[in-house]
Amino acid sequence: MQAIEREQRVMFEASTLSIADVLEFASDDGFIFQCPGYSISGTNKCGVIDLPNGLDTENLAVFIDQSLGNSVLRGAIHKSGHEKNEGPNFLPIVLAAFDFESSRPTRCFVPDQVLLRYQDGSGILVRQKPDPEEDKGSKYQKAVLSTPNPPEEFHLSSSTSHSDFKDLITKAVSKIVAGEFDKVVLARAITISADRKFQPSVILERLNSLFPSCAIFSVGGFVGASPELLIKKSGSLIKAKPLAGTTGRSGDEKSDNDAIEKLLNSEKNQEEHGFVVKEILSSLAKYCKEISTSPKPEIVSLRNVCHLATDISGLLIDAEISILDLVRAVHPTPAVAGFPTLQAKQAISEFENFSRGKYAGAVGWFDGIGDGEWFVGIRSAQLEGKTAKIMAGVGIVKDSNPESELIETQLKFQAMLSAIVRP
Secondary structure, three states, X not given: OOEOOOEEEEEOOOOOOOHHHHHHHOOOOOXXXXXXXXXXXXXXXXXXXXXXXXXXXXXXXXXXXXXXXXXXXXXXXXXXXXXXXXXXOEEOOEEEEEOOOOOOOEEEEEOOEEEEEEOOOEEEEEEOOOOHHHHOOOOOOOOOOOOOOOOOOEEEEEOOOHHHHXXXXXXXXXXXXXXXXXXXEEEEEEEEEEOOOOOHHHHHHHHHHHOOOOEEEEEOOEEEEEOOEEEEEEOOEEEEEOEEEEEEOOOOHHHHHHHHHHHHOOHHHHHHHHHHHHHHXXXXXXXXXXXXXXXXXXXXXXXXXXXXXXXXXXXXXXXXOOHHHHHHHHOOOOOOOEEOHHHHHHHHHHHXXXXXXXXXXXXXXXXXXXXXXXEEOOOEEEEEOOEEEEEEEEEEOOOOOHHHHHHHHHHHHHHHHHHHOOO
């Protein structure tokens, strides 16, 4: 493919990524996906790709061509000085957030203008339309940002009471003991009503400050800071980093170290984590000629909790396999559904009295050659005007304690509550 020439290289003085920088190019109706090493932000949209069956499509290329036609550029992006696996390499660049129920219809977005921003401060601004001169000489248009006026009054309501949630855990444990499944992830939902419309840009800035090691995203009103890499593809190389097994953090170094040691030696948490790693390896095996994991789970520390994590890396049999094929293969993992997956999802439908929507789905991007990076849509919120819906889930195994699992959901809720609810 020919390299795209219609682009503008821009330089920034800051040496670290900042939501404030990329918001200059993406309004509250824009798109942002930021990892620690790079960010993608886009304004407007020059096309959409409607997938009527979500990830359950075997003709992605056909859907893309039918949806986009000749409305976007296609080709390589000049990225001198950057590694190939750092961000998109080919146009078009497409962003999306799939539902937990991945077969539901999904709209993928193609931003009109895309700013690729790197940790060293450099960036590339690319117009994805084939005729940038249509803007009468303007190389790009910055978003018109209004002064943020975030809400100040909030009302919280839960879909499930504390006692009812603990009863559900007890019922789930009894089914596990009876051999119906080995693990199920049950979630609680909180609806936050405010006196004014929520401002995605304000929430993103707060999340970026609170959780700089996470993937920060805003796609179609779905915002969050996910710590869990579902799957990443760059050419023939793939990576994943599942999280399962959690302990809270108090801020006291000794207490936190004791909690981490207990987590590392917990049979319950090791079992829960093991289900996730085993299933992902099994799902990816048919695509890979090589696949490996870190020797043992490590600790990922966030502001409010610590998780067990395992690094997974692999070498694909065919580098042309699309990242969405891999997302479809691994989603949902036992970290957000359970094990075995089918039985766990049936239990979720039975126990949960709400639709998860995009919570615990897959959020990320893919480019014109099928590379991409996707995170699990946890630590997230769906914004709709003055309403925000947040969810938190816990993995239930045979040794789960209802009170402890309830407390874990409360710890996980703090991630989004700290960014959304600020009277």
